[in-house]
Amino acid sequence: MTKSRTRVGPLAAAAGTAPALDVDALLDDPHTRIVVCCGSGGVGKTTTSAALALRAAERGRRVVVLTIDPARRLAQSMGIEALDNTPRPVLGIDDAAGGSLDAMMLDMKRTFDEVVLSQATPEKAQQILANPFYVALSSSFAGTQEYMAMEKLGQIHRDADYDLIVVDTPPSRSALDFLDAPERLSSFLDGRFIRLMLAPARGPARLMSAGLGLITGALTKILGAQVLRDLQTFVAALDTVFGGFRQRAQQTYALLQARGTAFLVVAAPEPDALREAEYFVERLSEDRMPLAGLVVNRATRPPHGDLGADEAMAVATRLRDDPSAAPTAGLLRLHADRARMVERERRLRQRFTAAHPGVATAVVPALAGDVHDLTGLRRVGQLLSDGALPG
Amino acid sequence: MTTSDWPHVRLHVVTGKGGTGKSTVAAALALALASHGKHVLLCEVEGRQGIARMFDVDPLPYEERRIATGLATDDRAPGTVHALHIDPEAALLEYLSMYYKLGRAGRALDRFGVIEFATTIAPGVRDVLLTGKVFEAVRRNSRNKGAIDYDAVVLDAPPTGRINQFLNVSDELAGLAKVGPVKNQADTMMTLFRSRETAVHLVTVLEEMPVQETADGIADLRAAGLPVGGVVVNLVRPRDLTETDLAAARAGTLDRAAVEADLRRGGVDPDAALVDGLLLEARDHAERRALEDAQRALVERMDVPSYELDRLAQGVDLGGLYELAASLRGQGLA
Structure with a gap:
């Protein structure tokens, strides 16, 4: 192989191809214990996670895949349409190589409840679970889903015996939600406001500063006294489990930074999705998270032959006045369209x-239909493995 | 000239599954509505600065900025499109200063982290603040002196999976605030969101999951009493072959000799690789078109007006947005 010359000037960018992402090497490496797939919504993260998990299992590893919101038919075919927050074996995989595959769909609220139950005394826990603020917080706190996915990952990593855990992450509103969730929960628990709310419950009247008076006054005016009382009860009750929460959040964060973890950023070949992917890549490196590579899903297949888009259009135009050539002109326009997309x-x-x-990058061509069974996942897995950049 | 299917609507909410291009559709709709001298406000609420990128302007502050001239039509001068990037913290501070003369207490709220708490953590409050500002833009508050009165407001909303929760502000608050000023405010907003002055449009592509999610979304919106607008089918493949040719392409029975002859007449050498390639591409295309047609039939059965936008091979730049806007206007969404 000849060494490629370093190009400069306007053509330099054209020479810049990404290194190929070797998916099989990643999945086969016994040191790889956790694969986290992240990316914006609608880029095929769930399918990619499931396909990677299946491929790893059929190559001999004992795998669990943690998914967030799979399409109904895919969930059915994997046997996880029931939301019971426990990994279930996936039937129908090829276990000749000695591997296995379990799958689980995340129930965010239930995971949160479990954390509370494990951290607080039974009566305290009941008090928390029944509080209206908890009910709302556990199902709609911005970042709860992200945080709970990480919490569940930590749990499975601690308590279950798998070679490899593949995690699908929720489609975050922004790239930051998912990495910030543990931090945000921690800082929520440490927040000055929370401390303030707790101050009266803890007694000493000297803490009733002028500032607090102003604040409770303002809040009562806006929210009403009942809301403020509920909030205070909630914060006081949750205070008892704060320590545990924070500790676990930090442990999970450390687990993500550990050597056995590999992050895959999933994107589609669209400006928005790739921009989000850039944010992810930057954030992951800022947080010193181990990035394994980029998966570009839904790529247009390159057209056959070397007829360029402009040339194809020119020929189609020349054939315009001949109605009998309409099908050929159509084929040429399709060819040009595809060449332009590529x-x-x-x-x-x-x-x-x-x-x-x-x-490192893998490019996965778009499939004609949706994937909703193991055969489809296997095919995606194969494409991922073949997905070294064309040309 | 076609007339709009939605003449009473002043608030157009645009939602859709991630990756279907709802922000693009929202922007094109705003341009389309701003033809004929109308003034339109385009709002985004997810902190992405997508509007600034699409219109190639600096990142938007929490302030209504003029970003474009509406779609030009033959008979009258176009109107304007303003844009607003709604940020919950700024919205809360604005709300507080508009409604409550809090003075020092307002600053104390900020200093003690209450604003941050309310906007990032307190459940539902974030959504209420975002929708609250949208509401204010539609029904201008008399306390907001000198504000522009818009003929229509377009909201680039959260995705289908979250849209109900997002618009259902009173339900979201119900468990928390049963009485009080915030509750009253939420109820007033709901009256607008449930009225015929609002339409929630759903953007989809002709693929299984997005279409299924659109059907579910419509059912959920109806169950919540929120007015369903149209379905915008985005990124439609080019339709360059007739039904007969598509069937032949699928069956592999396109006339190879005719294609070769046509190519020769068009001035290219019809070598086997080229012809094989074209026929394979045609088959691939025909298969996808068949899948699209199956999904299109499902969209038609949803019993709401639908609109189609072509996929632009070069991607959507500002010119592309106007092209899409013209298409939406021609089809009557605007």
């Missing part, structure tokens, strides 16, 4: 690679 996607990926040259 060119655009290549440019978008190049822009990503120019900013993050070291990130």
